[in-house]
Amino acid sequence: MARDFVSCERGQVMLMPPSLLEWLPEDHLVWTVLGAVDQMDLDRFREGYRLGAAGRAPYDPAMLVALLLYAYARGNRSSRRIERACLEDVAYKVITSMRVPDHSTIAEFRRRHESEIAELFDQVLGLCKEAGLVSLGVIMVDGTKIKANASMDQNRSYSGVVREILREAEETDRREDELYGDARGDELPEQLRTPERRRQTLADAKRRIEERKGRAVRPQEPEQDVEVDPDLVLGQGGKRGGRREWPRVARRELESRRERQAEPILRDREDRLFQALGRLEENHRVDVAANEAYERWRSSSRDTLGRVMKGYSKPFVPPEAPDGAINLSDPDSRVMRSKGLPHRQAYNVQTAVTEQQIILAAEISLTAADFGQLEPILDRALAHLSRHGITEPPEAVVGDAGYWHTRQIQAIADRGIEVLIPPDGAAREGTRPGWENGLYDRMREKLTTERGRTLYALRKTTIEPVFGQIKYNRRVDQFMRRGRAAVHSELRLVAATHNLLKLHNHWIANTA
Incomplete structure (x- = not known):
């Protein structure tokens, strides 16, 4: 017995194109996102755009903000996947009005407006x-x-970072036994065992890397002096904790400063090597300064009766090189x-x-x-x-x-x-x-x-x-x-x- 089926004519031309407003039901999340964005203050996103300038006009920040909010709400955080969704998904098409932003445009918008995107939380x-x-x-x-x-495989000690920098500077594939001879391979090379020789050797390595890449050699930034405030340390338990507490408090203050002045992670691996090196050396300077500050305080401290405090304080001997480890992919992670x-x-x-x-x-x-x-x-x-x-x-x-x-x-x-x-x-x-x-x-x-x-x-x-x-x-x-x-x-x-x-x-x- 013959049956009639509902036809499926994909080549049928529509006489009156449907409105985008008709593509999704009224209770769809897209309308909530667009309604929320309409109520947001996005002036900070628009700052920096030169309207009327030559070249292709930029996408409206309101559209890109709505696109990111909807994509993240759906668990889609990859700029490439968001681009593909704009090409295939009706909900994304409604947000972008049928436009398909390139994944690099989405990623650059997210990077450029890092702080503004963080502030969207407060507006929501x-x-x-x-x-x-x-x-x-x-x-x-x-x-x-x-x-x-x-990856945890990218964690390196100070000597590990140094070895990678020197390998990059030498541009060779020699085996480690050729590089280090009869040594273990995990100790610092002879020319890096004093701060002055370290700075000079690593500056030379950086110059050779920059020259190989055809970039202008940037002058080496001078090391900043580190000061440890005894009152701050004592206020956070430095007196009770003894010597060990002073570097801990100083490190916490260092991390607080890094949080306030957060720097982006560099894209080039060789640049990240020097970035990681700088952080380990800064940690080292803070530890040394904290121990020296503790010894000054200990030598001048007095008890409640005004007498010089008794007890033996073992002299501080700075380590040969910075200790600890850092991740080369994301130095801020732990x-x-x-x-x-x-x-x-x-x-x-x-x-x-x-x-x-x-x-x-x-x-x-x-x-x-x-x-x-x-x-x-x-x-x-x-x-x-x-x-x-x-x-x-x-x-x-x-x-x-x-x-x-x-x-x-x-x-x-x-x-x-x-x-x-x-x-x-x-x-x-x-x-x-x-x-x-x-x-x-x-x-x-x-x-x-x-x-x-x-x-x-x-x-x-x-x-x-x-x-x-x-x-x-x-x-x-x-x-x-x-x-x-x-x-x-x-x-x-x-x-x-x-x-x-x-x-x-x-x-x-x-x-x-």
């Missing part, structure tokens, strides 16, 4: 607040490791380990989340532990909220045992914010010796109350699902970009699109 948070999605009750904080765009996973190059992502799973702050940390991150991430969340008129303190802040930091917990409590953080890990039976009184006991008692158990249990239904949605549903289990500033921008864009998805679901639920 403002839209969430206007929609009534941001309420200050309980704030949950937690951290998760996200793999860096770098070797970290997540529970149940092997060591890997990663960043520690710190977040603060509301009970409605709205991200209030998203930052990166270069230390694997969450210790010391409680107050910084809370302050960042409150700063974002204050920009949108929310200035009252939250009811409570909740975190896991990794955030236990006595000074920070007390400082937050003094601001009228309740803190719920267990002083012991879940696997510990009993308490640690000497922890029976004071803040530890009060916190343990608070967590055993019905209110304490209820608030602490919120972590499992708020912040942990946020990580699941980001890392597994949207496949953000590795950063695409490299360097502290670029990774921070990428993280903030991921967090912005997470909030945008929450806003979309809210709008759909209220218009259904």
